[in-house]
Amino acid sequence: MHILVIEDDPTTGDYIASGLRAEGHVVDLIDTGRDGLMQAMTGSYDVMVLDRMIPEVDGMSILRTLRASKNPVPVLLLTALGGVEDRIDGLNAGADDYLIKPFAFGELSARLMALARRPPPSDEPTVLRAKDLEMNLLTRKVTRAGQTLDLQPREFALLEHLLRRKGRVQTRTMLLESVWDIHFDPQTNVVESHMSRLRTKVDKPFDHTLIETVRGSGYRIAE
Amino acid sequence: MKRLRSTPLKLSVILIAVFALFISAGLGMAYWLMHETLGADISLRAGQVIEDLRAIPEPEERIERAKEIVAASDPRALLLRLELDGETVASVRKLPEGVIDSDATGLPEPLADDYLVHHADLAPGVLTVAVGRDSMAELHETFIAILGFALLPALMLTSAIGIVVVRRTAARVEAIRDTLHAISQGTLDARVGGPHPDTDLGDISRDVDRMAEAQEAATGALRQIGADIAHDLKTPIQRVAVRLERLGDADLPDTARDLLEQAQNETAQIIATFQSLLQIAQLEGGQGRDSFAPVELGALVRDMAEIYETAAEDSGARLTCTVAGPLPVTGDRHLLSRLIANLLENALRHAPGTDIRLSLAGRTLSVTDGGPGIPEGQRDVVLRRLARLEASRSTPGSGLGLAMVKAIADLHGATLTLGDAQPGLAVTVTLPN
Numbered sequence: 001m002h003i004l005v006i007e008d009d010p011t012t013g014d015y016i017a018s019g020l021r022a023e024g025h026v027v028d029l030i031d032t033g034r035d036g037l038m039q040a041m042t043g044s045y046d047v048m049v050l051d052r053m054i055p056e057v058d059g060m061s062i063l064r065t066l067r068a069s070k071n072p073v074p075v076l077l078l079t080a081l082g083g084v085e086d087r088i089d090g091l092n093a094g095a096d097d098y099l100i101k102p103f104a105f106g107e108l109s110a111r112l113m114a115l116a117r118r119p120p121p122s123d124e125p126t127v128l129r130a131k132d133l134e135m136n137l138l139t140r141k142v143t144r145a146g147q148t149l150d151l152q153p154r155e156f157a158l159l160e161h162l163l164r165r166k167g168r169v170q171t172r173t174m175l176l177e178s179v180w181d182i183h184f185d186p187q188t189n190v191v192e193s194h195m196s197r198l199r200t201k202v203d204k205p206f207d208h209t210l211i212e213t214v215r216g217s218g219y220r221i222a223e
Numbered sequence: 224m225k226r227l228r229s230t231p232l233k234l235s236v237i238l239i240a241v242f243a244l245f246i247s248a249g250l251g252m253a254y255w256l257m258h259e260t261l262g263a264d265i266s267l268r269a270g271q272v273i274e275d276l277r278a279i280p281e282p283e284e285r286i287e288r289a290k291e292i293v294a295a296s297d298p299r300a301l302l303l304r305l306e307l308d309g310e311t312v313a314s315v316r317k318l319p320e321g322v323i324d325s326d327a328t329g330l331p332e333p334l335a336d337d338y339l340v341h342h343a344d345l346a347p348g349v350l351t352v353a354v355g356r357d358s359m360a361e362l363h364e365t366f367i368a369i370l371g372f373a374l375l376p377a378l379m380l381t382s383a384i385g386i387v388v389v390r391r392t393a394a395r396v397e398a399i400r401d402t403l404h405a406i407s408q409g410t411l412d413a414r415v416g417g418p419h420p421d422t423d424l425g426d427i428s429r430d431v432d433r434m435a436e437a438q439e440a441a442t443g444a445l446r447q448i449g450a451d452i453a454h455d456l457k458t459p460i461q462r463v464a465v466r467l468e469r470l471g472d473a474d475l476p477d478t479a480r481d482l483l484e485q486a487q488n489e490t491a492q493i494i495a496t497f498q499s500l501l502q503i504a505q506l507e508g509g510q511g512r513d514s515f516a517p518v519e520l521g522a523l524v525r526d527m528a529e530i531y532e533t534a535a536e537d538s539g540a541r542l543t544c545t546v547a548g549p550l551p552v553t554g555d556r557h558l559l560s561r562l563i564a565n566l567l568e569n570a571l572r573h574a575p576g577t578d579i580r581l582s583l584a585g586r587t588l589s590v591t592d593g594g595p596g597i598p599e600g601q602r603d604v605v606l607r608r609l610a611r612l613e614a615s616r617s618t619p620g621s622g623l624g625l626a627m628v629k630a631i632a633d634l635h636g637a638t639l640t641l642g643d644a645q646p647g648l649a650v651t652v653t654l655p656n
Contacts, residue, residue, distance in 0.1 A: 009458050009461070009462075010464040011465055011466075012458070012461050012462065012463070012465065015465040015469075037591065053454050078449070078455040080284035080453040080454040080458070081450055081453055081454075081501070082453075082498050082501060082502060083501065083502060083510050083511075083513060084502075084505065084506075084510055084511035084514065084555060084557070084558065085505070085510045085513065085514070088514055100465045100498065101457045101458070101460075101461050102457055102460050102463075102490075102494055103461075104464070104468065105465075105468060120476040121437075154529060180526070180530050180561070181526075181556075181557075182530070182557075182560060182564070183557045184557070184564070185495065185498075186562050186564055187495070187568050187572075188531065188567075188568050188571060189532075189534055189537070189539075189622075190530055190531065190532045190534050192534075193533040193536070193537045194530075194533050195536040196533075196537075197533055198545075216471075
């Protein structure tokens with residue numbers, strides 16, 4: 001993927017750029033608002049990482065200018081501010097996702113992949129599959145190796161979320177936001193305990209595991 | 224009801240009442256005095272007629288004189304009846320008989336109102352003189368006219384002026400009160416608005432507006448400082464986190480890896496505390512109220528119970544949830560879920576392995592646990608930022624959980640109380656109507 005990163009702090013910028021390059025992406029790193037806006041307007045990118053507080057032209061202005069000129073590139077806004085209004089302001093200005101500093105690279109990477117590869121909404125499947133597991137979205141029946149799994153509604157939602165994003169890492173906070181509509185970081189192992197319930201039903205009775213733990217990042221169902 | 228509490232209105236009503244009372248008393252006194260004088264006048268005329276006739280010794284001449292008087296006088300002003308030696312001289316038939324020297328006896332109705340009657344025993348002869356009260360009736364009419372043309376318009380005028388004054392001052396007082404209320408609720412751009420009249424209230428409203436401007440500027444500056452601090456502190460914290468993560472990629476001996484993990488945990492804690500402090504400050508500044516929308520609290524409470532149920536079970540606690548019914552409120556869904564989450568996490572942290580009950584009944588949300596509770600004297604302390612009781616120093620946590628709950632409750636106008644669950648802590652949040 002071709003990714004534009006606009007970040008003025010050299011350590012953070014280099015961290016993001018080198019991390020993304022290591023994952024095989026092409027990264028352009030810009031450290032001022034004016035150059036960033038020029039680059040964003042002229043270049044063609046799959047996804048963009050934009051710091052909210054940068055010199056010259058600030059991140060929000062860049063975002064508004066892009067959206068005003070009908071540029072649809074997915075933008076992940078990085079911010080030092082984490083207030084209720086800051087988040088809403090960012091999303092209203094046209095950001096597709098929002099990440100509060102400081103963040104872990106795994107979180108940033110997982111969110112960027114989610115932004116860049118949004119599935120087209122036209123072909124809505126009725127059955128989701130991963131290896132020997134099958135989830136029927138109409139009958140809400142889940143089977144693995146021919147055996148029916150008895151899932152609670154929230155366990156079903158969690159499994160569905162992972163199946164729909166097969167092959168992509170889903171972090172704790174991404175799961176909290178999408179499956180439970182929780183937009184803060186709980187100090188309790190909420191996700192871990194739900195995941196362990198789900199695994200007891202989906203993985204434990206079978207030979208090989210379907211839901212992988214990605215160390216330091218989150219969870220994934222392999223393709 | 225609000226109008227009745229208005230000071231200018233009360234003062235005007237009292238003033239008008241006192242004014243009306245004094246005018247009425249003065250007029251009443253004048254009426255009484257003139258009435259007395261007129262009464263004395265009328266009595267005097269009757270007395271004159273009586274003395275006139277009494278002075279004539281001869282009965283026949285007395286009758287003659289009486290006839291003269293009857294013929295000469297206007298029957299509206301004077302009526303007379305004289306009985307002497309079986310002969311009666313009278314202007315009208317109906318004048319009563321008898322000897323009475325005042326007007327206390329009953330007269331036939333039309334007469335009683337119009338005449339003052341005197342009886343006199345002339346020995347010989349009985350005389351009844353009725354003097355017309357026309358002048359008294361005129362007096363009455365005059366006073367009614369004074370009342371109608373002077374007092375009532377005066378009262379209406381003062382009331383009208385009073386109403387205008389009350390309206391104007393009440394409107395200004397209300398504007399000042401509304402502005403102060405709006406500012407205290409976090410709407411910092413609220414103003415009383417000009418032009419400010421050259422009165423004491425005008426001065427106050429001008430000063431309120433100046434104060435509001437100063438506060439808005441100060442809050443704006445504070446917000447900017449907050450943003451700057453957030454940026455300037457978070458960037459180095461981000462660098463530390465980045466370097467620690469890079470260090471983790473290197474080949475490290477186990478002891479170093481343990482230290483690295485501890486350092487990463489500490490960094491995470493710093494970030495969490497910093498983020499919470501920033502958010503509490505923003506909530507206390509009224510941020511978030513603009514995004515209020517209808518939220519069904521009953522469903523939210525059930526969702527939160529479901530989210531925390533497994534984590535509670537894993538930690539050895541039992542979480543039960545009772546919701547009496549749906550409760551539509553106006554608020555921020557994310558903040559309200561955070562409030563419930565913080566209360567549950569607080570219970571899980573400080574009362575591990577006990578029964579934790581989450582319930583919503585009426586407009587009251589409550590979380591009770593079976594832990595050690597909080598002594599009554601220290602309940603206010605834990606609502607402060609970074610406050611942690613000595614007993615809980617050993618347990619993890621930033622000490623911001625309940626302060627955040629308080630800030631969110633305040634933003635929603637809800638009342639937060641800490642009580643005794645016997646044993647354990649009972650936290651209740653009562654939402655406004």
